Amino acid sequence: MNALFAGLFDDAAIFPPGNVPMPEAVSAHRARQGSPLVGPFVCSLARFGELAASAAGTGIKVSLVLPGPVDELPTAGGIDVVAVEGPRLSTDGTLTTYVEIPCTEVTATRVAALRDAGLRLKIRTGGVRADAFPTEAELAGAIWAAVRGGLAFKLTAGLHDPIRHRDPATGFEHHGFLNVLLATARALQGYEIGRALADQDGDRVAAAVAGIDEVLAKAVRHHFVSFGTCSVSEPAAGLRRYGLISEAAL
Template sequence: MTGLFAGLLDDAAIFPPGNAPVPDAVAAYRGRRSWPLVGPFICSLPRWEELRGTLTAGSPLPVALTVPGGAQDVPAALARARAEPRVELAALEVPASAETLDDLVKAADPHVLTYVELPWADVTAATVAALADAGLRLKVRTGGLVATAFPDERQLARVLVTAVQGGVPFKLTAGLHDPIRHRDPATGFEHHGFVNVLLATARVLDGGDVVEALADQDGVRVARAVAGIDDTLAERIRHHFVSFGTCSVTEPVDGLLRLGLLPEDPR
């Protein structure tokens, strides 16, 4: 079961709403790099020099570099990453739209893992096919600081089905600290659960009800269904749903322990 969650959590501690200072976030990341659930550290290109100021000798820091300026800034991002031996470039994450996707395809380096962040409405069979043809991956936003940043279960289900059927691996970002779908009592925002997303991806693969899997707020029922996933299906799920960015790594781990989905505390 642990394999279903291996490398699932990309550390986005410096992004809202966490907003951890870069030195603190890097130090914390290094302290938990050995946790099997933790993926790369996420940094944005505008904060690259802040990140460099924290780097020390030793093992390179695995970094997923977000490029908010889009395709035009990809060459600069690649040049900076390649000039810094204390960083291991795990991936680029670049926003685009259906209209600008061709520009990003041209700017991308085929030797660098690249996630293309598309708006939900732009995740279509055509755009996913273009990503697949170019060897690019999909990134989708599942939350934020306003209600409109959260897709509902039908919108997210359509994204998952389109990505899986199109053969394009995807990652998600924002709003997924908790394993189970819930309404935040402070904001009123309806958050997706990352365990719900794992189950929904399984449903795409096995022909089940994807919307129902995303909408279910019964943690016991969702956890029971996920606990029944065998290793073969788990591998297929994670081939598609690669990871999600979270400004808290401890909250997702706490949630999985609470649901009994981890055999032991990885910390």
């Protein structure tokens, strides 16, 4: 498995637009836990009780989405909360913590504050409305600030496809996760990254990603940790389409 893709897909099947029922989502995640592509199961605090009922005794790693700071995290047998994510969070150093900030508000100053506090960044890259998708320039600015500031980040929403494209059904412009991997690599190399995010030539982007060596790949994933996706099978199929993973990877 190429280090660029290991644990890249956080399983957010229960979130829109997938909206998979909790028992079905947990069952599918359990079946994929041996896959090197799949990270933790993403669940909101409001649905933790449902998760606990569906996952009893199964040992699922969870990234818990919080509405804001909470006094105490819930616990349940078989559930291992390995990360939390949400707005205005702080950390005591015991859990990986992602603070969600609007893409346009990711500045060098805020990046430095998160880094110095031992926090990570979460950026929303899509949703059910057109205005939930940041522009290429907005996302480029946020990625550049995070990489140059030495901050790890995750993305969420709108990244099912590996390559930037316009959805024919909604007309929304979706970012591609291969574009983001390539842009992160280019930022580490000190290059302008807007072009990497904008490129819609799948073969060209895939070839450039395939050319990233082991040392650079490790640095890329140190920053771009993962992205939440309500479909794990779709991005995996995209990687197979470009010959970047084997059929047996998922």
